[in-house]
Amino acid sequence: MIDEKNIKTLGTHSGKFHADDVMATALLRLLLGDIKVTRTRDETILKKLDFVYDISLGEFDHHQLNKEIRENNIPYAACGLVWREFGSRIIQKFNSQLEENDIISIVDYVDKNLVQGIDATDNGIDIKSLIKVTSISDIIQSFNPTWDSNDSKDDAFEKAVQYATEIIKRIINRQISVIKARIIVNEAFQNRTINEIMILKKGCPWLQQLLKIDLNAEVLFVISPGDNNAEYKIQTVKKSLDTFEARKDILESIRGKSSEEINSIIKIDDAIFCHKAGFIASAKSMESALKIAELSV
Secondary structure: OOOHHHOOOEEEOOOOOOHHHHHHHHHHHHHHOOOOEEEOOOHHHHOOOOEEOOOOOOOOOOOOOOOOEOOOOOEOOHHHHHHHHHHHHHHHHHOOOOOHHHHHHHHHHHHHHHHHHHHHHHOOOOOOOOOOOOOHHHHHHOOOOOOOOOOOHHHHHHHHHHHHHHHHHHHHHHHHHHHHOHHHHHHHHHOOOEOOEEEOOOOOOOHHHHHHHOOOOOOOEEEEEOHHHOOEEEEEOEOOOOOOOEOOOOOHHHOOOOHHHHHHHHOOOOEEEEOOOOOEEEEOOHHHHHHHHHHHO
């Protein structure tokens, strides 16, 4: 394990940057603070720096023939190598009270949902072969000055690092919020009066925890208050985190209907809407939200 206290200087390659070296820099600065990065290809200079990545064929480079590869066959790039080494310590910067298994779960989530895509792209794997998407790698590379620009590549690199820093901070904070919400979800699950309907006291991330504790897939709909408790949402429960398919959809007869039509069909007076795809609906009162859920069951 590398002692980050010994890292006072960073080095990576100069010239055109990619999401790989930009995100790696963002991760290192989250751990080390606003540390200076020397961007160069001069090996004499690089050898004098404390921590070098994405160049020089060292521990945190991936351009050598014997590059490291994950079990799912996605090779590591500098971003993944840095995250693997420092991810848990970066997360502890956000919340030092997290238990070890929670830290491990966040490290794994960030790797799967952010880092692996960056690593795959930087290693030449076409992650767009199944669907056309604008990836984070595309966005970060767009920070490079255009061919007809005189803007500094180093200045552009710093802007890209700032952007990448915000992304990783938000992803980690969101996962910490999911962990904090577990108490609310567990309580709501235990206090159900109807097995198929779970009612939350406040809006929070609930799906990840519900899928862990609802081993028999009993809950079909979750009701939660909206902003300022001015409305109540009825949401379907997905079969897994990786699908849009729900265990059961909201009542078909009210999908895509106006509030007046919904009121008439199910005999309430405060419906707001129901999505035509049947995965979410809302009403102004808990009573009406509960009726929508009960009829949907």
